[in-house]
Amino acid sequence: MKEYKLTESEEKFAELIWKNEPIGSGELVKLCEKEMNWKKSTTYTVLKKLCDKKVFQNNNAVVSSLITKDEYYSKQSIRFVEDTFGGSLPKFITAFFDGKKLNKKQAEELKKLIDEHREA
Helix, strand or coil: CCCCCCCHHHHHHHHHHHHHCCEEHHHHHHHHHHHHCCCHHHHHHHHHHHHHCCCEEEECCEEEECCCHHHHHHHHHHHHHHHHHCCCHHHHHHHHHCCCCCCHHHHHHHHHHHHHHCCC
């Protein structure tokens, strides 16, 4: 999957689409005007940009996503760990805990995730 990096306003816009999709483009314009104080032209400009990036599609005036919200944020998390911790998940976890303690349930959930994702 391609890397997507959205600006803060693009992310807010994307959140509106993910929350309301599929959504008619006219309805999206009204929603952006109400939620973001955007003009019609701004909404269509940003929509076109994100359609060009293959994040969303606008078919017959109906806007829907080409990647899910979870897929987007998963890729951003991976990129953060790669950029900040050289791709080292143990370094990230060490920094994340920074003296914090896990309760028994959290530790068991992490163990389960590790077991599910461990290479054979």
